Amino acid sequence: MLNWENIIALRMQRQCLKHHADQTEYEQLYRDLSPGLNVHWHGFGQPPCLVYRTDFDDVALNGKRQLKRELVKGRFQNGNIGFVEARMMELFACLYQKPYRPAPYSDLLLHLIEREGPMNIEVMKEMTGLLVKQITPALHRLQESFLVFEDQNDGEWDRGWYLFEEMFPEADLNRYTRQQALECVLPRLFYRFVYLNTENARHFLGLPKKDVKAALEKLAQEEKLVSWQNGWLLPEDKEILQGADFEPMKGILALHRNDPLVRIDEWHLKEEYKGKEKGSEVMQYLLIDGQIRGAVMGHFRYGPYDLHEIRVDLPEAQMQLRREEIWEAVREVNGKRENEGEIPFAHCAENKEKLP
Numbered sequence: 001m002l003n004w005e006n007i008i009a010l011r012m013q014r015q016c017l018k019h020h021a022d023q024t025e026y027e028q029l030y031r032d033l034s035p036g037l038n039v040h041w042h043g044f045g046q047p048p049c050l051v052y053r054t055d056f057d058d059v060a061l062n063g064k065r066q067l068k069r070e071l072v073k074g075r076f077q078n079g080n081i082g083f084v085e086a087r088m089m090e091l092f093a094c095l096y097q098k099p100y101r102p103a104p105y106s107d108l109l110l111h112l113i114e115r116e117g118p119m120n121i122e123v124m125k126e127m128t129g130l131l132v133k134q135i136t137p138a139l140h141r142l143q144e145s146f147l148v149f150e151d152q153n154d155g156e157w158d159r160g161w162y163l164f165e166e167m168f169p170e171a172d173l174n175r176y177t178r179q180q181a182l183e184c185v186l187p188r189l190f191y192r193f194v195y196l197n198t199e200n201a202r203h204f205l206g207l208p209k210k211d212v213k214a215a216l217e218k219l220a221q222e223e224k225l226v227s228w229q230n231g232w233l234l235p236e237d238k239e240i241l242q243g244a245d246f247e248p249m250k251g252i253l254a255l256h257r258n259d260p261l262v263r264i265d266e267w268h269l270k271e272e273y274k275g276k277e278k279g280s281e282v283m284q285y286l287l288i289d290g291q292i293r294g295a296v297m298g299h300f301r302y303g304p305y306d307l308h309e310i311r312v313d314l315p316e317a318q319m320q321l322r323r324e325e326i327w328e329a330v331r332e333v334n335g336k337r338e339n340e341g342e343i344p345f346a347h348c349a350e351n352k353e354k355l356p
Contacts, residue, residue, distance in 0.1 A: 001241070001242065001245060002228070002238060002241045002242050003241075005246075005248060006241050006244075006245060006246045007194050007195045007233075007241065008248065008249075008290040008291060009246035009247060009248045009249060009290065010194050010237070010240070010241065010246050011192075011193055011194045011195075011290065012248075012249040012290045013246070014191060014192050014193070014194060015029075015053065015192060015193075015260070015261065016029055016050075016053040016054070017052060017053065017249060017253070017290075018247075018249050020053060020054050020055045021053050021054050022054075023056070023061065026050070026053065026054055026058060026061070029050065029053060029192070030050060030062075030085075031085060031088065031188070032188040032189065032191060032192045033050070033189070033192060033260045034082070034083075034084045034085070034088065034092065035074070035076040035077065035082025035083060035084050035092060036048035036049075036050070036062075036071075036082060036083045036084070037080075037081075037082055037083075037258040037263075038081075038258065039051065039256050039258060040256040040257040040258045041256075041300045045152070045154070046059065047059050047062035047063040047065075047066055047071070047083075048062055048071075048082075048083045049062060050259075050260070051255070051256065051259060052253055052255075062083070063154075065085075066083070066152065066153050066154065067153050067154060068153075069086055069151075069153050070085060070086055071083050071084070071085060071086070072084065072085075072086045072089060072149075072152075072167075073150055073151075073152040074089065074092065074093070074096075074143070074146070074149075075096075075140060075143045075144045076092060076095075076096045076206070077096070077205060077206025077207075078206040079098075079140065079144050080206070086168075089168055089171060090168065090170070090171040090172060090173070090175060090176075091176065091181055091184060091185070092181075093146040093164075093168075093171060093173055094173060094174075094175060094176040094177070094178070094180075094181045095176070095178060095181035095182065095185060095205075095207075096144075096207075097144070097145055097146045097173060098144045098145050099145065100141070100142070100145035100147060101141075103138065103141065105130060105134050105135070105137075105138035106138040106139075106141050106142050108128060108130075108138075109124060109128070109135065109138050109139060109142065109148075110142055110147060110148065112124065112127060112128065113148060113161060113162070113163055114163060118151075118160040118161060118162045118163075118166075119160065119161060120158050120159060120160055120161065121135055121136070121139070121159075121161070122158075124161075139161060146164050146173055147163070147164055148161050148162065148163060148164055149161070149162045149163070149164045149166075149167045149168070151167070178207075178211055179211065179214060179215050179218070182205075182207075182211065182212065182215035183215055183218065183219060185205070186201065186212075186215060186216065186219060186225075187219070187224060187225075187234065189201065189204065189205075190225065190232065190233065190234050190237075191234060191237075192260070193260075193264060194233065194234075194237055194241075195228065195229075195231055195232070195233055196231050196232065196264065197229075197230045197231030197232075198212060198213050198216060198231070199267060200231070200264040200265065201216065201264075203263065203264065203265075203266065203267040204260070204263045204264045216232060219232075220232060223235060226238050248289060248290060249289060249290045250289055251289070251325075252286060252287065252288050252289075252322070252325050252326055252328070252329040253286075253287040253329055254284040254285070254286060254287075254296060254329045254330055254332065254333040254334075255284055255285045255286075255287050255292070256284055256333075257282060257284070257285070259285075261287060261292065262285050262292065265292060269282075269285060269292060269295075270282070273285070273295040273297070273311060275297060275308075276297075276309075277308070279299050280297050280298065280299060280308045280309070281297065281298070281299070281300070282295045282296070282297060283295075283296040283297065283298045283300070283305050283307065283334070284296045284330075284333055284334075286310075286312065286326065286329065288312075288314065288322075288326075293312065293313040293314060294310065294311055294312040294313055294314070294326070294348075295310075295311050296309075296310055296311075296330055296333075296334070297309040297310070297311060304334065304335060304337075305334060307330075307334060307337060307343050308343070309343065309344050309345075309346050310326065310327075310330060310343060310344070310345050310346070311345075311346045311348060312326065312345060312346070312347060312348065313348040314347075314348075316347050319345065319347055323345065326345075327340065
């Protein structure tokens with residue numbers, strides 16, 4: 001039956017949360033959800049990962065892929081760092097590249113790398129007399145225009161900066177328009193999320209609403225998407241959902257803020273779960289039976305995070321019934337706390353129907 005419950009159940013299946021992915025399936029999942037992000041508030045140089053989706057250590061796997069330069073770094077969504085497969089760099093560069101506007105420091109560094117070859121920031125500092133705080137933003141502008149490439153193939157501080165064309169000689173940054181690139185990327189996202197609306201898609205991708213909306217409408221005109229409620233589904237998924245019921249996922253997981261399931265909805269989640277006191281913010285969101293229905297509130301810091309409150313958007317009776325199950329999910333991520341009894345549970349009184 002085509003309803004929210006079945007959409008959520010199929011989404012959990014496609015996200016490899018009902019059954020864990022082997023390495024082959026994981027690499028396809030990662031590709032579909034790219035650009036991949038690090039765990040929110042991660043340690044320096046940690047490879048990206050998809051938490052809870054595997055029975056193996058995907059941080060170690062992606063570290064090996066980075067070392068072989070199969071997984072590479074760029075500045076994609078809103079200029080943020082992300083990682084994509086090297087063979088997909090051309091597509092994502094066409095999707096995210098920003099027009100280059102010449103600037104004194106950026107021009108100087110670009111010409112320096114063109115003339116002298118790859119170098120790290122320390123060498124740039126010595127050769128130009130610029131400060132690190134002048135060099136770094138100038139390199140980021142070049143990186144967002146895909147004119148230079150930062151080679152982070154390990155977790156070390158000392159990273160080389162190359163001309164983009166030197167590292168990706170086959171890449172043609174004019175091969176796709178942004179809309180054409182979106183038309184390649186969006187169906188993969190729909191496969192993994194099953195249902196998306198314009199807001200979900202544009203916030204996940206970090207692109208202007210008008211661009212994403214135009215691509216979605218074109219895919220719908222070509223019958224590659226079908227409309228339902230306020231969003232779209234893949235045509236084949238509409239048939240699948242109408243033809244069978246899916247077993248729901250039961251259980252609770254604490255998701256970090258860069259998890260794909262958070263990223264499609266954080267545009268409204270961050271308003272819904274605002275800190276009630278200064279310095280309190282979301283540490284993790286609680287995925288309860290396939291939907292985000294709570295949050296762990298606290299304060300990020302090195303070492304164990306401060307936890308202030310656990311908010312749950314369930315009826316009072318259900319919240320009390322599942323209190324220990326919620327704590328188990330919180331402990332898995334944050335460790336056991338001596339002051340657990342002092343950390344309050346807050347019931348969201350106005351319990352609203354959650355939609356995917």
